[in-house]
Amino acid sequence: MARVNIWDTTGQEKFNSMTKGYYRNCNGAVAVFDLTKRDTFYALESAITEFRNTCPPDAVNNIVLVGNKLDLENQRQVTLAEADQLVTRLNLISYFETSAQSNLNVDSFFYTVAMKAYENEVAALNKQDQFFENMSQKGS
Numbered sequence: 001m002a003r004v005n006i007w008d009t010t011g012q013e014k015f016n017s018m019t020k021g022y023y024r025n026c027n028g029a030v031a032v033f034d035l036t037k038r039d040t041f042y043a044l045e046s047a048i049t050e051f052r053n054t055c056p057p058d059a060v061n062n063i064v065l066v067g068n069k070l071d072l073e074n075q076r077q078v079t080l081a082e083a084d085q086l087v088t089r090l091n092l093i094s095y096f097e098t099s100a101q102s103n104l105n106v107d108s109f110f111y112t113v114a115m116k117a118y119e120n121e122v123a124a125l126n127k128q129d130q131f132f133e134n135m136s137q138k139g140s
């Protein structure tokens with residue numbers, strides 16, 4: 001069994017130092033923008049950079065991109081192609097489109113990030129085991 005803690009940070013700059021405190025202990029991140037507001041898409045790049053500058057090493061490449069408010073498709077300002085381009089350019093895991101309002105596709109991206117965090121954790125533990133095994137072999 002694994003426990004997953006999720007922190008929802010605020011997009012507001014004035015809470016910046018608090019947000020960084022959360023970043024320091026993260027195993028991954030979900031970067032969410034509003035599909036109907038282009039400025040929220042542009043704002044993500046610096047947020048992701050800041051996250052990567054603060055988080056533990058394993059979390060750097062455990063970030064998914066999410067475009068929310070798919071229920072307002074007729075007001076869409078960011079295309080699928082643009083989002084996919086950002087995923088490639090920033091080396092994110094993948095892109096999901098969701099609607100929190102219509103409860104559409106809101107679990108899949110959590111699963112992606114949590115699974116990768118778990119895999120990283122297992123790999124780190126194996127490495128630690130290997131280290132102690134080598135130590136004890138040297139000692140004998």
Ligand SMILES: Nc1nc2c(ncn2[C@@H]2O[C@H](COP(=O)(O)OP(=O)(O)OP(=O)(O)O)[C@@H](O)[C@H]2O)c(=O)[nH]1
Pocket residue numbers: 009010011012068069070071072098099100101102
């Ligand atoms: N139509 C629609 N509205 C949504 C959806 N998700 C959130 N909203 C609305 O968008 C507004 C902002 O949602 P929040 O959850 O406060 O957004 P946020 O990114 O957490 O905002 P900050 O915490 O201030 O950075 C609210 O009025 C929500 O009801 C969605 O999927 N569809």
Ligand SMILES: [Mg+2]
Pocket residue numbers: 008009010011
């Ligand atoms: Mg919020």
